[in-house]
Amino acid sequence: MATIVNIKEEKALVVKDFEFTYASADTPSIKKLDMPVAKNSITALIGPSGCGKTTLLRSFNRMHDLYPGNRYDGKILFKEKNILGPKIDLINLRIQIGMIFQKPTAFPMSIFDNVAYGMKLQGIKNKTELYDRVEKALRDAAIWKEVKDRLKHDANGLSGGQQQRLCIARAIAVEPEVLLFDEPTSALDPISTAGIEELIIELRERVSIVIVTHNMQQAARVSDYTGFMYLGELIELGRTEELFVTPKEKLTEEYITGKFG
């Protein structure tokens, strides 16, 4: 059984008895997993590659539904509703639970249109409202100063770090309640990485964050809670400062001291 620390905050997500099986696999990639995600805090998921951390993350916004044949079992509760249920409106779910990917994913359109995209999908057409919200999102993502004079330029002209901030601006522009980060700095240089990390910490006040990272230092730097996963199971979830200093599980200790992985 996993060691799970008691969480004082309200819970943004509650994972119960969750299993996930890929279409091409016979056995589940995630097995009987229970895990709470605290509201307005940052939860990091660490573990060796193939442990299921990204698979779990992509279950929170049902990204796996894009590819046929994948199967979910158990429950993931979001605002007291099971998001794995059949009646869930995926579009609505994804508006409320945003995602940032391993690589910057600037759309083939202008900087402005990139940030406005999610709002336009929701039917917001009013020019001033759009402009105000785009500006706010870009300010919140700490990229406004760099792009304010070239909002109409193709977003692919930005550097990697700038593009990733743009993607964050795009995600927060629709005011989600949860943001999922899937190794957001794996394609970036150290300076851009530091900037993104700072940004993630600032965002904590407005959204609940789950971040998957292959970098233990990053988890230690940014997160409030850290979950260690191994072979499709959650081994330990603890307050970050405790988990890295006094891990309760032997496997966790071996992993963070670099004995495997």
Place this chain on the structure above:
Amino acid sequence: MTHTQKRVLLNNIIMTLSTISAIIGIGFLFWILGILVINGVDALSWNIFTQEGAPPGYEDGGLKHALIGQLMIVGVATFFGVPFGILAGTYLSEYGQKSKLAETIRDVSDIMMSAPSIVIGAFVYAIVVVPMGHFSGWAGSIALTIIMLPIILRTTDDMLQLVPSTLREAAFALGAPKYKVITQVVYRGAKAGIFTGILLGIARVAGETAPLLFTSFNDNFLNTDMMEPMASLTVTMYNYATSPYEDWQRLGWAAAFILSMFILTLNILGRIFIMKKREK
């Protein structure tokens, strides 16, 4: 209706439309394939392979003359087109590389690949048929060689470029001269790809009709003299299908079926070779 509901509705409408158009398009294509198979199989018989053309009304007409003519015309075109294409492709990949000359040759042969084949027929008519004074198997083969050349050239070029440069360097490091590196090492590394290119090149020219209409022309009887007009499956198909005689039309379908099976087999074989290569 909320904006999101509208979007979902629009999405469903367009996805349905695209599925319907896919069904229509694919339906038409399978209709053609079905007709080809039904009419072709129905018209097949031993006579087709053993008998030459016969006047309409005679029961025992066959396609022997067209089959042999087709094999000769395409065979000769392959005999010239393949080695020339491979050598030219070798120059592009191994010597010319990114030079202006090499890039120009690449661009021009890409354009040639999509040029109207009937124009090639007109060209060969002017340079071969007119001086000779009559149509001939040779003229047909020359037209097909010109069509085949850019195809073989470009696949050879592409396939040789896929051979890792470390392989070449390793051979050079052993003191091999460049022509030996190319013929003994690089060719071997690109064997499967080049072979697939050859199969697809043959498949492509085997289905050509337009450039043969006024080069090899036609002959309703067996002729194996390349200096004389020669029958081919494609031109025979054209002539028989546009004739008013039902037994000739049946032979036309048989020719269409045999030719399509030949071309599909080459295409499938080519795919299998490339896939085998990738698995390794």
Place this chain on the structure above:
Amino acid sequence: MNAILDKLFLNTTKFIAIAVLLIVAWIFSTLIEHSMVSLEAFGFSFVTESKWAPNLEKFGALPAIYGSVVSTFLAMLLAIPIAIGIAIFLSELAPPKLKSLVGVSIELLAAIPSVIYGMWGLFYFVPIIRDIFGGIGISMLTAGIVLSIMILPFMAAVTRDAMNTTPDILKESAYALGGTRWDIIKDIVIPYAKAGIIGSFILALGRAIGETMAVTFVMGNVHKISLDLTAPATSIPVTLANEFTEADTDLYYSSLFELSLILLIISFTIISVAKFYFLRRKRSF
């Protein structure tokens, strides 16, 4: 010894590679040379004159050019939406098994010789057109439809390939913002693959305009410009296929060569536009 063989090998391959350029130059110069009689007799009026009467030694290419343009336009008009539909179906909708099954069949159908599409058109499609529109069924419309079906597999396959170049992660990002499939196709896939898709359409256009066998059965070779699409018509390749072996005078013969030359120039231009303008280098991701 090795040095000599090395040089020999280099020069042989180089000579043959250059020969490809020479052949193309030779094709152009031969066509021009054989067009001279007609060029001198008619000048520019060759392409503006609509009377084609071999018995009167009058040759105007306008009906053939008109027929080529209209039949190709019809074919593109019909084939483009269906090709996009098939491509969307294959790249975004179909379950994986169907995807590869239908995908491979389409690619194989693209390899079927065009003369077979022509035969099918003559025996099975002409009667349908005749029943619906009356007349003889051999017409501009029939040619346009048969041509569209002939280029469909090629177009669908390359459009699908172009769409498939869109990185999954880019599509996922748009889904993660709450987009529907259609939102993703229209806002992400099509803008991303635009150059490739348009380039393939133009390449298909280049093929269609030079296509002979799919249309020669069903067009009728009638040198008359008619706004009625159900009337028989002709195109440059159809005229060549039907009349080349019948040309009995120098002027007739030369006029056919000038038609070939015009066709070659049109198709070279179209294919060059596709290749140099749209299909140059793909953006890397």
